[in-house]
Amino acid sequence: xxxxxxxxxxxxxxxxxxxxxxxxxxxxxxxxxxxxxxxxxxxxxxxxxxxxxxxxxxxxxxxxxxxxxxxxxxxxxxxxxxxxxxxxxxxxxxxxxxxxxxxxxxxxxxxxxxxxxxxxxxxxxxxxxxxxxxxxxxxxxxxxxxxxxxxxxxxxxxxxxxxxxxxxxxxxxxxxxxxxxxxxxxxxxxxxxxxxxxxxxxxxxxxxxxxxxxxxxxxxxxxxxxxxxxxxxxxxxxxxxxxxxxxxxxxxxxxxxxxxxxxxxxxxxxxxxxxxxxxxxxxxxxxxxxxxxxxxxxxxxxxxxxxxxxxxxxxxxxxxxxxxxxxxxxxxxxxxxxxxxxxxxxxxxxxxxxxxxxxxxxxxxxxxxxxxxxxxxxxxxxxxxxxxxxxxxxxxxx
Numbered sequence: 001x002x003x004x005x006x007x008x009x010x011x012x013x014x015x016x017x018x019x020x021x022x023x024x025x026x027x028x029x030x031x032x033x034x035x036x037x038x039x040x041x042x043x044x045x046x047x048x049x050x051x052x053x054x055x056x057x058x059x060x061x062x063x064x065x066x067x068x069x070x071x072x073x074x075x076x077x078x079x080x081x082x083x084x085x086x087x088x089x090x091x092x093x094x095x096x097x098x099x100x101x102x103x104x105x106x107x108x109x110x111x112x113x114x115x116x117x118x119x120x121x122x123x124x125x126x127x128x129x130x131x132x133x134x135x136x137x138x139x140x141x142x143x144x145x146x147x148x149x150x151x152x153x154x155x156x157x158x159x160x161x162x163x164x165x166x167x168x169x170x171x172x173x174x175x176x177x178x179x180x181x182x183x184x185x186x187x188x189x190x191x192x193x194x195x196x197x198x199x200x201x202x203x204x205x206x207x208x209x210x211x212x213x214x215x216x217x218x219x220x221x222x223x224x225x226x227x228x229x230x231x232x233x234x235x236x237x238x239x240x241x242x243x244x245x246x247x248x249x250x251x252x253x254x255x256x257x258x259x260x261x262x263x264x265x266x267x268x269x270x271x272x273x274x275x276x277x278x279x280x281x282x283x284x285x286x287x288x289x290x291x292x293x294x295x296x297x298x299x300x301x302x303x304x305x306x307x308x309x310x311x312x313x314x315x316x317x318x319x320x321x322x323x324x325x326x327x328x329x330x331x332x333x334x335x336x337x338x339x340x341x342x343x344x345x346x347x348x349x350x351x352x353x354x355x356x357x358x359x360x361x362x363x364x365x366x367x368x369x370x371x372x373x374x375x376x377x378x379x380x381x382x383x384x385x386x387x388x389x390x391x392x393x394x395x396x397x398x
Contacts, residue, residue, distance in 0.1 A: 002171040009350055032398045035088075035115075039131050043076035043089075045067060045266075045292050046236055047317040048123055048148045051202045057305040060387045061086060064393055067117075069110075069131070071124065075290060079186075089113075095159045096157035097129045107131060117141060118397045125149060125186060126164035133173040142396035143332045146176040146200070147186035151312030174199045174396070179336040182314035187188070200315040200389070203382040204375075208297045209324035211370045219302035223288065231361065232303035232327075234318045235295060236269030242309045242332070244277060245354060249307065251281050252358030256339055262287045263303065265296060277302060300325040304366040309350065309357070310334050319345060320380050326368030330360060344372045 035393045037248060041339050043049050056066045067088040070076065073225055090110065095103060111117070119142040122128035128145040135143050145168060152161070169175075175185030175197045183197045186311075220226050231250060235241040243264075249261045264287065271289070278287045290291075293299055306322035308331040319339045322329050331343045339345060348357055373383060 006115045007341065022301040031062075032062050034118070034393065035063060035065045035067050035116055036393055036397075037067050037069055037120045039124060039128065040071070041124055042072040043078040043082065043294055047076060047202065049076075051204075051317055052123070054079070054205055054382045054388060056082070056085065056087070056387055057391060058382050062253075064390055068309070071127075083102060095124070095130065095381050100130075101107045104130065104336075106132070108133035111135055111140065119393055120144065121146060121241065123148060125152070126168055129168035129171055133167060136171050139185045140388050142174060144174040144176055145172040145186070146178075146274060147182040148178050148202075148314040149312065150179065150181040150185045150314050151292070152335065159362055161321070178202045178317075179338045181336045185314075186296075187280040195342050201379045201385065202315050202320065203380050203385040204317065204321050204324060205383075206324050206375055206381045209300065209321050210372055212301055213324040215298050216301040219298055223299075223302060225261050225263075225264070225288075225302065225352045227259070229257055230261045230263060230302060230304045231307050231324075232263045232300065232305070233307055234263070234265040234300075234321075235308070236266050237271040237274055238269070240311050241268075242311050242350070243270060243274045245309050245350070246283065246307060247274060247277050247287070248284070248311065248321070248354035249357040249361065250287065252355045253361050253390055254283065254286060256358070256362060258285065262297060263299065264288065264291055265290045267292050297321070297325070300327065303327055305361060306365055307337065307361065308332070309316050311350070313339070320375065322377055323369070324372060326370040328364055330357070330370065341378045341380060342369055343373045344369045344371075 038052060040049065055362060065086055068094060069090045071092050071094055073091050073093065082089060082269060091205060092106060093099060093103065107130060118218055120132065120140050121144040122131050123146045132143040132145060152195055175183065175187055177186065177197060177199055178201065180199065187197065196273060233246060237243055254260045274291060288300065306327045306329040308316060308319060308329060310316065312334040312338065316331065316335045316339050319329055319335065321339060323342045328381055330337065331345060331347055333347050333349045334349065346360065348360060376384065379385065
């Protein structure tokens with residue numbers, strides 16, 4: 001293999017697709033990918049993080065590379081894969097009111113040292129204001145704030161969230177959201193902002209979730225749930241996902257149908273609390289805690305119905321995945337209506353009792369709706385959306 005010396009100075013590539021590294025002696029030019037900085041809390045297996053990885057896997061990494069600023073010192077579930085694909089991970093401390101001053105100084109120093117980033121894509125709700133403020137001071141031309149939620153509980157952090165929100169819009173020049181409700185929740189109802197708002201849908205790999213009878217039979221056998229009525233849920237064990245109510249609903253279902261099984265995929269701070277509740281209700285044998293899984297698409301094949309009683313959602317990408325698997329879904333009215341892509345989603349208010357939710361669950365048959373085309377047509381397929389995102393990054397980088 002012929003070795004080519006490459007110097008370390010950079011020129012913009014005329015195509016706008018990357019940076020050209022040029023050697024003066026022999027005139028050899030090698031195009032480097034442009035690098036986009038994604039700002040997240042930690043790259044664990046949540047909805048936002050899984051969406052980002054879907055795009056990262058499908059983007060042409062010879063032209064566009066993702067790097068990640070994470071606000072945790074520990075490693076995330078996706079870190080190994082990110083690094084294997086050439087992504088860099090920069091670690092920052094958690095964003096807490098007591099360390100704002102130090103955190104702001106670290107952000108300023110980061111952008112002084114990393115002038116290569118012309119596009120910063122922040123996914124951390126109101127706290128995106130702080131990162132984008134530092135990026136603006138460093139003259140980063142494209143500063144994206146991306147809303148993935150449509151609500152948060154009131155707690156001691158509320159005054160600090162309000163402070164961050166007051167600074168968000170003036171430091172952002174590109175406004176993204178996964179739904180209309182998520183956009184209004186984070187950016188407000190300003191006509192000026194709404195005119196700028198880009199609804200960028202949480203796309204999935206439809207082929208990965210396409211229903212497969214062989215996979216269904218294999219997983220049901222492995223999980224010892226053959227000939228059972230299988231209800232599924234995917235989500236972090238945190239207050240937003242409302243696991244306690246989910247268990248109450250399942251308890252009412254099981255009272256009327258002893259063939260019912262509940263599969264719970266995910267981890268989180270409330271996992272042990274939920275496990276204790278399951279034990280107290282004598283449901284240990286029929287509620288299966290599957291933890292974090294790399295084969296969520298396969299496990300969904302084994303389910304008969306998807307139950308998702310969240311307190312609030314920006315969209316709920318797992319509902320799109322469940323519909324791609326052909327599942328009928330029941331979710332709360334805290335989920336935006338846009339999540340009903342195939343017509344297989346019912347919305348129930350959380351003002352109803354667990355028994356009333358259970359009655360709705362028991363009305364369903366297990367016939368699947370394998371309408372992938374509706375998901376593709378409505379803009380939730382990653383292979384289509386990645387073309388738009390690639391063009392957006394390239395245009396705004398150059």
